[in-house]
Amino acid sequence: MSQSAPSATLPPSQPQQSVAPIVIDSLVKTFGRVRAVDQLSFTVEPGRITGFLGPNGAGKSTTLRTLLGLVAATAGSATFGTLSYVELPQPQRTVGAVLEPAFHPGRSGRDHLRVLAATAGATDDRINQLLELVALADAADRRVGGYSLGMRQRLALAGALLGDPDYLILDEPANGLDPEGIRWLRGFLRAFAAPGRVVLMSSHILNEVEATVDDVVVINNGKLIRQAPMRELSTERAAIRLRVPEVAVAGPVLDGLGLSWRSAEDRSGTYLRVEGSDLAGLGRALFDAGVPVLELADLQVDLEAEFFALLGGEA
Known part of the structure; x- marks a missing residue:
């Protein structure tokens, strides 16, 4: 991935108005007898990058899917300020998300973005900007089926950014990226959050996000274990x-x-x-x-x- 500061291609715009925090309030989600999320509460503040941490099966993906309206909460709520995802008037222009990227293998990267752009209200110029941003301009007309895992991750990020959202929700965003790509991702996320926007990214390995995030939310078995600034995560004295x-x-x-x-x-x-x-x-x-x-x-x-x-x- 070519190394360049995100602002060199796509300067992060200022939010249209003050961005409200993400609020997870007493969230419960059960699947039959399994309680995947159990009375979970935390807040994700604007202008900061929050790492959502926990082992596989901790309930991270279920929480994010509930926040994005993909599954219904059993109890409690997950909202952007006071609004749930389904209540947002223009979801793609408010929230960008990458959970489980899916692509038609025979469609080009550019055409994949064009399909998403139809509902995001994004122009071809916006698509070209994003392809440059994620270093896929040279591969934009190749079939996605020939992309590497890292290329597909970057294409998914471009899709999430089509509507110039104020919230970015990412599940394991560094998966498949090489060291240069991970370094670029860190710089981009900081530039995205700096104007007062919200970044919530999940990971099951702390070292992936140690150099990136400002705050951490740690869960296990669907329950909150700890929420704190990254610098205060350690239980051990310096x-x-x-x-x-x-x-x-x-x-x-x-x-x-x-x-x-x-x-x-x-x-x-x-x-x-x-x-x-x-x-x-x-x-x-x-x-x-x-x-x-x-x-x-x-x-x-x-x-x-x-x-x-x-x-x-x-x-």
Whole structure:
């Protein structure tokens, strides 16, 4: 996929008016005896990218399908502000969605968009803009049956954008994209949300969205586990990795500073895990005390491990 900033081809327009949040309120959806979504409530704020996370079978797709009016809620509601999808006067010009992309294999990429454009009120110029945006202009007249998975993902995104919507709902949008395509997608989603529009994207792997989203909603077994800004997802306190030649020399210094520390192991051997200090402050204190330092670095929290910790090992 060619690497270019989204604004270079299709500058994100300002929303026509203030965009309301997505509101999931006490949502319940059952299929026979199976309760796929269970009293689920959360809010997706405009101007931010929200990651909708959970293992396979957690209820993510059912929630999104209910939000888009594809299945009826058993109880509760899923709305864009106060309106359900079926109440929106011009759905394609309000909401763009990619859940399970489907294409006629014998139809070209351009003709696929033309079929969708008829109800979205989009012109051929808009189609050409979007084909350029998703780097499919050169393949627009080829049959979709010959497209790779990543190309089909990008074509589906172009279809979702035909009506210049204020809401973008994506289910596993990075599936099939190469690293360059994933990087482009991140930049595009940020540009889309920046003017105050809403992005809700689901994934079952936290690391796919770690560098992209602002907020996360984590569910399992149809229930809300956690909603928080991405930076607050971790249940583990920030810490510093310290390597020194002699623990017996560094230990009293750390104790004197009132810091919590313990020995830990990684691939490189033993280190000291220090909590309750900032990197620069600890470095100065060790220097002033004459303690030799082999390594001093922020200890990166394994967010994927944190995700599974939130699920209590049930995933």
